[in-house]
Amino acid sequence: MFVNSARTFVADAIRGLVASTADISWHPDPGFLTREEPLAAGQVALLSGGGSGHEPMHAGFIGAGMLAGVCPGLVFTSPNALQVHEASKSVSVGGGVVHIVKNYTGDVMNFSIARELLREDNIESDYVLIDDDVATERADGDGPGRRGTAATVIVEKICGAAAERGDTLADVVALGRRVAANSRSMAVALRACTAPGSNEPSFDLPDGEIELGIGIHGERGTSRVPDMPAQDIVAALTQPVIDSLGLERGESVIAFVNGLGATHPMELHLLYGELAEYLSDKGIEVARPLVGSLVTALNMAGASITLVRVDDSVLELFDAPTDAPAWPALVRDTVLGERTGFGPSFAPSENDSPRSEWVSDWMASWVQRVLTEEPALTDLDRRAGDGDFGTNMVSALEQVDLAQIRETYSAQTIFEAVSAAYLGHAGGTSGALFGIWFRQFYLALHAEDLAAITTAARNGLERITELGGARVGDKTMVDAIAPAVDALDNATDLRTGLTDAARAATEGAQSTENFTANRGRASYVGDAARGVVDPGALVIAWFFEAAADAVRG
Structure with missing residues (x-):
């Protein structure tokens, strides 16, 4: 966390907010924020606030069509009554002041005291209580009730629009209470927060577990589940x-x-x-x-x-314009897209190659192994690169139809489908290079003999080195492909050739453990990648191992 000191954290952040926002002014004594541009005479003024640490709520929602002012407390601590009182007086322009209050004891108490003081000043005021968190809902009605959480900003938006169009204080309050009564929220934490000046999170959450029903002040939840x-x-x-x-x-x-x-x-x-x-x-x-x-x-x-x-009257206010800096530009309606991946669907082209049982076994076995080993590949790439290799492999290979590979597709169509999956669904360098590698097998495999496979592998090596510039020793997939191509070139029969190619590719992949990368993402971390096998080379080794196993079978 960026901090000068825990003691000045809130003040330092407010200084930056004011400096970067044209229509917000800071009043340091007793401490509140208002619009630089005052409201029109007679308009209802909306005031909110609470502990800091929830930004952009509330300060980011100061502006025409939303809040007139905000009282920030210390981190996760309610503002005091004098802050609220002075801020209310500052924003009041004759139409009364509405407090938007989250249902936390400190907030409720201090805003309530401020309204007592406002009565002494003959300033009309009222409040809307936000209590949307179902995690603290109790059937018996005992306890403090539901906490006020994310619904707060929606109430602020709708009430702010009503005030902006000239609604009375009573109408704004009634509207806000109706919206609040029709709002509910629930939250989950994957990792707890850490407050400024603290070295420990607000609660301990073991790896592999999540916390349901947490609050927005760093409170632990109502249940912990895997x-x-x-x-x-x-x-x-x-x-x-x-x-x-x-x-x-x-x-x-x-x-x-x-x-x-x-x-x-x-x-x-x-x-x-x-x-x-x-x-x-x-x-x-x-x-x-x-x-x-x-x-x-x-x-x-x-x-x-x-x-x-919601109904149409509420949506009209929700859609009304505001210049509050943190309110997002909104899409006015929503269309649910299909659950699908990126890239085109695969449609096999016409080819005359027959189905090959051993090629089907080869590629089905390899695809399944890569999918199964994704966590290991991701871990290798996280240690040597940027951690996306396993994800890219899965993004591609989840698109291929394993049942069709095992039972229907011809040898050429299998490689065409795998190539299309990489080129159309996997991002980054790995998607391009693996896509062009398998494209060479599709183009060359009119027969499933040693000559065709050797040609495909050699052409794949040439295209990869042309595109990426990698050579043997650069800690890439080339370190596995090049020795495999040499083994195929020296072979006299398919079974021996693939067996030797598998051995050579595996040895080549293992050799990358001792290299410092000169190409690819691993090159950015230099010697930090030493001691880690290149995941691309490892996947190529698996490719030739699966081929050798299938042809022997």
């Missing part, structure tokens, strides 16, 4: 939300996938895709999508899912 696919995590978060809201088929919602601070946008969009499909299966319409890290918990790795039941 890690699971994103699709299952979305179901575990969404169903309690649906149940709490009593959502039924045909109803419409705003569907909000929120990152908790250390979750990549790609992960959030993956989660949204699963959420949209889950809701579609339930017959629940997504009227508006919202995806982004808007309500965070410092650097927590995790996400929350929020659903808000």
Whole structure:
């Protein structure tokens, strides 16, 4: 974490926010933020706030059409009553002040005291309480109730739009309470957050486990379970939300996938895709999508899912413009795409080569081995490169139809399909080089004899070295291919040739453990890659090993 000191962390961050945003002013004593441009006389002013560490909530939502001011507390600590009182007076322009308050004891208490002080000043005020977190929902109604979490920003957006169009204080409050009552959220953590000045996370989460029902202040969750696919995590978060809201088929919602601070946008969009499909299966319409890290918990790795039941009047306000710097530009409706990979589907071209049982066995065995060994390949590449090799292998080979390879495809069609899978579905250097390697087997394998396989391998080596520039000793797949080609050139029969090629390729792959890479991603880490077998060379060795096993069989 970037820190000057834990003591000045919040103040230093606020200084940067103000310096980078045109319409936000900082009032250091007692400490609050307002719009630089005052509201129109008589307009309702929205004020929110809470502990810092949830940015961009709340300061990022100061602007026309949203908040007039914000009271930031210390990290995960509510602002004090005097902050709220002075901020309320500062933003008041005669239409009254509405406090947007998350249901945490400190927030509720300090905003309440501030309203008592405002009554002494003859400033009309009221509040909307956000209590959307189903993880703390209790059937008996005891305890503090549901915590206020990600639904807060949706309420701020809708109430802000209503205030901007001139609604009265009573109308803004009634609208906010209706939206809050129709909002529910639930969150999951993959890794806990660490507060400024601390060397320990807020809770311990062992590898291979996730925390369901966490709060946005670094609190541990309501249950700890083994890690699971994103699709299952979305179901575990969404169903309690649906149940709490009593959502039924045909109803419409705003569907909000929120990152908790250390979750990549790609992960959030993956989660949204699963959420949209889950809701579609339930017959629940997504009227508006919202995806982004808007309500965070410092650097927590995790996400929350929020659903808000809506009608046309609420959507009109949700769609209204705002210049709040952190509010995202939105797509006004949502279409769920097909669950599919990138790249074209494979359609075999016309060729006259017959089906070959041993080639089918060869390639089916090799494909299955690469898919099975993906974790090991990823680990090798993480130690020697950038960690994407195993993923690229799987991205390609998951596209091929193993049943067709085993039972239907001709020898040429098998290599055509594998080449197309790499060229169309695997990214990076490995996708291109493996795609062109298998393309040579498709072009040369009119017969499955030693001459054809030797020609294919030699042509593949030439094309790879032309494209990538690698030579033997550069710690690449060439270190396995080149000795295999030499073995094939020196062979007199297919069985001996493939057996010798497999041995030579394996020895060549193992030799890369002692090399410093001169080509490929491993070259960027220099000597750090020494001691690691090149994963591309290893996959080529497996290719020739599978061929030798199949021809012997």
